[in-house]
Amino acid sequence: MNSSREYFCMPPVNLGLHVDGMGSLLRSKVSPQVACKILLEAHRYTGPEASKDGIVDGLAAPDELYGIAIEWANGYKAKLGRMYMVR
Numbered sequence: 484m485n486s487s488r489e490y491f492c493m494p495p496v497n498l499g500l501h502v503d504g505m506g507s508l509l510r511s512k513v514s515p516q517v518a519c520k521i522l523l524e525a526h527r528y529t530g531p532e533a534s535k536d537g538i539v540d541g542l543a544a545p546d547e548l549y550g551i552a553i554e555w556a557n558g559y560k561a562k563l564g565r566m567y568m569v570r
Contacts, residue, residue, distance in 0.1 A: 484533055484534070484541070484542055484543075485530060485542075485544075485545050485548060486530045486542035487545060489530060490527050490528055491527075491528040491533045492525055492526065496521075496523070496525035506518060506522045510522075512537075513538060514537070517538070540555070
């Protein structure tokens with residue numbers, strides 16, 4: 484996540500919209516306190532807050548984001564390639 488200017492939030496919560504299962508994945512990945520903060524309060528997280536609460540995997544300066552994203556993608560690509568190898 485951009486360490487200086489981005490934010491994470493759930494806009495549908497502010498709009499009163501509900502999609503079945505919207506919170507299921509979120510609740511399975513973060514603590515109940517963080518899930519409530521996101522799903523009930525529609526808290527708008529800054530990069531450092533999102534990192535502290537375990538919502539994002541990491542922070543990077545804007546000029547480093549693309550390179551870091553490519554590194555992470557290549558790491559997953561290597562793992563996925565082994566999973567889907569044709570024998």
